[in-house]
Amino acid sequence: MQPDARDTQPGSDDGTEPSAPTVARMEDEIARLRREMSSHAGIDQAVGVILTMGRMTPAEALDALREVAASTGVRADRLARMLIDFPRTGTLPAAVRQELERQVVLRRAPDDQ
Numbered sequence: 524m525q526p527d528a529r530d531t532q533p534g535s536d537d538g539t540e541p542s543a544p545t546v547a548r549m550e551d552e553i554a555r556l557r558r559e560m561s562s563h564a565g566i567d568q569a570v571g572v573i574l575t576m577g578r579m580t581p582a583e584a585l586d587a588l589r590e591v592a593a594s595t596g597v598r599a600d601r602l603a604r605m606l607i608d609f610p611r612t613g614t615l616p617a618a619v620r621q622e623l624e625r626q627v628v629l630r631r632a633p634d635d636q
Contacts, residue, residue, distance in 0.1 A: 569603035572610065577627035587626035594622045 541549070566588065574584035588606075592599045595618050602619065609615055615623065 565600060565603040565607060569606040572606045573623070573627070576623075577631055579627075579630045583630045587623070587630055590626050591619060591622045595619050 566585075569588055570581055570584040573579070573587050574581055577584065577587065579587070588599065588602065591597070592602045595602070595616075597605070597616075597619060605615055605619060606623075
C-alpha cells in the first residue's frame with residue numbers, strides 16, 4: 524500500500540524536510556501574497572465606491588482610481604482605504620476629493636452631464 528500524498532510532509536522527493544532557507548523563502552512568499560490579496564480586495568472595494576458615485580463601468584472606475592492616485596501622489600492602496608471609508612466618514616483630503624470629482628466628470632456618460 525502506497526502512502527497518500529496528504530500523509531507525507533512537504534519536502535524533497537526523498538521525503539526529507541525542506542531546508543530552513545527554503546522554509547523562510549516560502550513564508551516570505553506567503554506573507555507577500557496575503558498582502559497583495561488584501562490590497563487587491565481593497566482596490567476592488569474602492570472601485571465599487573467610485574463606480575457607484577460616477578455611474579460608470581468597473582474599468583472606468585479603476586482608471587479613475589489610478590489617475591487620482593497618480594495625480595495626488597497617494598499610493599493606490601492608501602487611496603483605496605480612504606475611498607472605502609468615505610461613505611462612512613464623508614471626508615476625503617481636499618486634493619483627493621477635487622481630483623476624484625474631476626475624474627468622475629471626465630468619465631460620466633454624456634446623458635448624465
